[in-house]
Amino acid sequence: MRLDQLRYIVKVVECGSITEAAEQLFMSQPSLSAAIKQLEEEMGITIFNRSNRGVSLSVDGTEFLAYARQILEQTDLMIDRYHSEKPAKKLLAISTQHYAFSVNAFVQLLKNLELEEYDFTLRETRTYDIIADVAEFRSDIGILYLSDHNERVIRKLLKERDLTYHALFEASPHVFVTRTHPLAHRKSVDPQDLAPYPFLAFEQGEMNSGYFAEEVVQLSKLSQTIHVSDRATIFNLIIGLNGYTISSGILSTDLNGEDIISIPLNVDATMRLGWISNDKAKLTSVARVYIHQLQKIIESYGYTTR
Numbered sequence: 001m002r003l004d005q006l007r008y009i010v011k012v013v014e015c016g017s018i019t020e021a022a023e024q025l026f027m028s029q030p031s032l033s034a035a036i037k038q039l040e041e042e043m044g045i046t047i048f049n050r051s052n053r054g055v056s057l058s059v060d061g062t063e064f065l066a067y068a069r070q071i072l073e074q075t076d077l078m079i080d081r082y083h084s085e086k087p088a089k090k091l092l093a094i095s096t097q098h099y100a101f102s103v104n105a106f107v108q109l110l111k112n113l114e115l116e117e118y119d120f121t122l123r124e125t126r127t128y129d130i131i132a133d134v135a136e137f138r139s140d141i142g143i144l145y146l147s148d149h150n151e152r153v154i155r156k157l158l159k160e161r162d163l164t165y166h167a168l169f170e171a172s173p174h175v176f177v178t179r180t181h182p183l184a185h186r187k188s189v190d191p192q193d194l195a196p197y198p199f200l201a202f203e204q205g206e207m208n209s210g211y212f213a214e215e216v217v218q219l220s221k222l223s224q225t226i227h228v229s230d231r232a233t234i235f236n237l238i239i240g241l242n243g244y245t246i247s248s249g250i251l252s253t254d255l256n257g258e259d260i261i262s263i264p265l266n267v268d269a270t271m272r273l274g275w276i277s278n279d280k281a282k283l284t285s286v287a288r289v290y291i292h293q294l295q296k297i298i299e300s301y302g303y304t305t306r
Contacts, residue, residue, distance in 0.1 A: 047065075095126060
């Protein structure tokens, strides 16, 4: 077993295909496939399941990847400590629901670390995909919320995939509307007040269940609903259509401007926001710094973190 073979495995997982990984590694696809096959034979396991649709990690491969990442991280740390070469490039991948605080923490992380070289990924994505990303080691950390409605289902998924939920803070549901919205002057709104306006929700693809919805409150009798895939589109539609969405209440004027405001929603619900990690992988030092930045950003909005 060689370190380059371990790096090949990690790269294939990151890319999702051997062909794309080979291109990024500047080697031929047959050479990469042969190196992986040689490693599988040496270890006596099948790391990747192969089909016409591509490759996916096997059960043994998922566990092997966790060890491979740890070996590579420790190797990089040793090089940083004892070798005269430049420090190894820092790596971090985050998957998150669509929250301003997760992006703000990412920005502050980069500003504070002042790294010369890094390869970071920030995915704002669907709830189920966040869980899959962390379970399959595509991301170090996932950020999502639990509620009385979804907690049993989400925790069951986390347990099945050897993932752990870590609480960050609790928030009451708020509606996001434009400053010129007819309800903008209200100190709080009731669900029935929202009936005349378009409801904007993040679409969840094949897992389009209320348990995976980012909007903690499932309003009934909605006559106008628009499903979108990204935060910028939701904010544009809030402004353009006098629509609204439901979230934690934390808004960033640095990222979203001053056109959108948040108003408390009068419902009996709580968002318990937190991050998830894989039990089979040790958090990197950069990931731990990111979590610290998350806590600082959240506390700057007046919330108490755990």
